[in-house]
Amino acid sequence: MAITEQEPLQTLQPELGTNGxxxxxxxxxSQEVAAILQEIERADSLKDTFRKSGGLFAIRQFLKEIPETRALIFNARLKQLINRLFGSNYFVVKSIYFDKPAASNWFVSYHQDLTISVDRKAAVAGFGPWTxxxxxxxxxxxxxLLENIFTVRIHLDDTDAANGALNVVPGxxxxxxxxxxxxxxxxxxExxxxxxEGGIMIMQPLLLHSSGRTQNSRSRRVIHIEFSDREMPNGLKWAERLAVL
Incomplete structure (x- = not known):
């Protein structure tokens, strides 16, 4: 269900709880989206955290690799939404940029987001398997810990079933x-x-989701940001811990 700008913000809380x-x-x-894309286009795509092929362009640790985007992404509207929905103690723990190009034949089957990124491998009870x-x-x-995380997907293009919008299993x-x-x-x-364009999808990592192939000539560019308010046990640290500006 899409939440229109006229609806009270508090309607999002039961929506997230019920459907995920x-x-x-x-x-x-549109101007803010254009400014974000301009910073992405300026970035050095030869870094190890950039993955580029004919069917996919991705940037891992996006907010670290392109810090010029942080102030653009965490505008007043997004920060207010995060603070009112989840509180002021949440911080970034993962950020990825995905570009599903117009010619992409990339399909992702149903899955949950079951892993987190940390600074090292360690023997910690309840954590595993490792990659x-x-x-x-x-x-x-x-x-x-997974239930504590929430994800914000910032859409830099209009996205529907024809260009790889997420399919989900509500609840x-x-x-x-x-x-x-x-x-x-x-x-x-389903x-x-x-x-x-310029909208966001908020989701829980345990929500089953998939993505279809692109069927038209439009890209699907998304910034995926995960948040938590919990620190790691036994000295583990988040690989990408950043404060919300």
């Missing part, structure tokens, strides 16, 4: 670890999250 997601238009103006890619450590933490975030092969489509429903 909400769409909020009008967080960024390492290009010196970046990822691990699946205990479910309560699946309340079922713990929910394997895609166990989805009972006789019970569950929803396509259309988001206008």
């Amino acid at each position: 997601f909400a769409v909020v238009p009008g967080i960024f103006t 390492v890619k290009q010196d970046q450590f990822a691990v699946q933490p205990p479910v309560p 699946s975030h309340r079922k713990g670890i929910y394997r895609p092969e166990n989805i009972d489509w006789a019970v569950e429903k 929803h396509t999250c259309c988001v206008p």
